[in-house]
Amino acid sequence: HGARMSNGSLAMGEFRAPFEAEVVSRLRRAGCVLAGTTTSPEFGTSYSTESTRFGATRNPWNLEHSAGGSSGGAAALVAARVVPFAHGNDGGGSLRVPASCCGVFGFKPSRGLMPSGPMVGEGWAGLSTAHAITLTVRDSAALLDATAGMDLGAPYAGPVQSLPYVNAAQRDPGTLRIALIEQSGTWPTSPESLAAVREAAQLCESLGHRIEPVSLPVVLPEFLDHVFTIIGANTRNHIDMLGRMRGFDVQDAELEARTRIILRDKGSVSGAQYTAAVEWIHALGRQLATFMQDYDVILSPVLTREPARIGELVVPDMSLSLEDMIERSHRYSPFAALFNASGQPAMSVPLVWSAAGLPMGAHFAGRFGEEGVLLG
Template sequence: MGMQDIHQLMDSEDATALAEWVRRGEVQPGELLETAIERLERVEPQLNAVAERLYDSARQATRTSQVGQGLLAGVPTLIKDLFSPVHGAAMTNGSRALGDFRADFESEVVTRLRRAGCQVMGTSTSPEFGTSYSTESARFGATRNPWSHDHSAGGSSGGAAALVAARVVPFAHGNDGGGSLRVPASCCGVFGFKPSRGLMPSGPIVGEGWAGMGTPHSITLSVRDSAALLDATAGMDLGAPYAAPVQALPYVMAVQADPKPLRIALVEQLGPWPTAPQSLQAVGEAARLCEALGHRVEPVSLPVGLLEFLDHVFTIIGASSRHYVDLLGQMRGFAVQAEELEVRTRIILRDKGNVSGAQYAAAVEWIHALGRQLAVFMQDYDVILTPVLTREPVRIGELDLQDVCMSLDQLIERYHSYSPFTALFNASGQPAMSVPLSWSADGLPMGAHFAGRFGEESTLLALAAQLERAQPWRGRVPPVNACRR
């Protein structure tokens, strides 16, 4: 098949379809890789979404039989540069403090993606330590939204979302500790899914990210790709501290039929910060679509004190960040200096980096109690529907803090008045997703956010696939794109 034909395939096909072409022998893995490289180079100057190109190692891997086999045979992808080591690649975690550290091992999720046939062609950008809803860093600069150069691609998996939305690759790896898959998916008009706590492998470098709030997965063009990726990667890794139940049937089976009529709790407001009219309109459109598909939607309020919740979350983030920074100093032989870190990280370390063990334990117990409280709430509902964000995607610079005198409370308001909904379900461990169902009057994507019961990924995936069939989004391509039209 000619290069032009492969471009046409990648313009419209998802990873599942591309893998079928490879398995049939009609497209070679090397051809897919070279096409993806050309597509990346076409848009990267406008997006700034790549941390490091790994073209040579990817080309070398095409000579092995593994990439032409497996569930995702030959599909090119990128790995997020955040606590997800790729053998031989720089792992900066979005920070200047890590210098040129290169791992001589790989995270288990990368190993499983390779086993499924994926070709790792690079790493994607992340803000420092993944603690921002905008992918901007002193190390890499700002990753821009393919729908608008002036707006953020979201964070912290912003590089992944921008590349998928721009049709460079059909999926890209990311991770999510407070909305880091769902926020950028919403900002860029693609599908973002966060699995249940413990369903995905985090090792060997991480036992449990942020007391179990963090989990890897991917941002995808289609719902079935997200399900296929779960089939390829889900399940505890060796020595994991705990594990969520893996469903007996393949996750891809969940997307093949509509779900039963669901009871959906609609939450339009959470905490002290208002939800803007454009977000209310978007979540209202999602609710009406669900009702048209036969589901029952009921407006509710969640029994959560958001400010108290966020204080406990930042106790965990602060203690974890202190550990990361101290460990880095031990690894390199000299302590990390404040000027090596970004203002946001310095504020978190200043106010929460020296909490006591008792304070950390109390924060973990608090969020575990919240998980139990929400599990009781979910006895009456199958799904919770909220906005992903309280407003349109922010402009570049709005979340790039420069004032080190800012208080932690001001930092929390800056970030969580923008996204008060997503972190809640990291703390509770529930699966959650952003589904691209609406665009604002200015042409910016506005995702709808759904959370399900713990361990019930299939319910969410079935609902997402039903929504995708009813209101497809793959035909909406942003102005910055790699397509040949």
């Protein structure tokens, strides 16, 4: 209680949390010793953990490259074996992208499975959920056992398995039908990333699973415009709330260009526009659920290329349009955010390394509520 919270932003100053999150309380009750907080990009909206406040969080495997984002500090510490696991949130790939960059395990649970209280009912209209980055699958499962389940007053809850997740992680899932998606249909997957996901598919085949190549059933630019409508309105609300809590408004000079572009283009959307975006996202969830009636798991790359270099994803000024900014980040990771929209469980598994010696995670998504299939 009372830990300093920066959200990677100068605007947060020396802000201290006025309450303890339920997920933190559950970790404490499970016997976890909390060592500190880790870095993130400002308000968690970048796939690279670089901020004016803290500078760059570097990849432990190659310091010229990024640790990913937004939970880049968490992934870097776990990859460097400083801690066995680190908590994070995932609203568009924020656990899975840094896990891929750093060669560790990143798991995003189903929507509503993890507590978000006492202050938040749902993060980013249900896009965001909490969990962790770990060294092992078993550790991730054990943390789910310690933290999953509805908290007091939650607006909705996801299904919790009766079997302990640790047991599910050690159970043979049987022969799985795996849909392999190699290309986003909008931005190309590099030859190296393509080879990595095919290697992951071959490994799955060698374990007895069935692989079927398919096409992505979503138009990404339209999807991402709706996602950023939700992010923009929520970021505006977050910054306004921060101003009220500290007693004076947040000024533009306290915010990075990336945040200001999001606020400029999406911070003042109408209620009707916001509702339309949420409804579009929910319709996508139903579309993907229908698609997955024929498959147990979707396999894709986490990233379309090896981890970005430091500075590559930074937005230096306000000259970029929001569309260009979205393209810069999501041509890098076009797949992860889909499963925040659908609420399905998804994970980055460190299976392959690039020719330059950098990790390249394989991305697996399961059916809603079927964490055990992925963990197994």
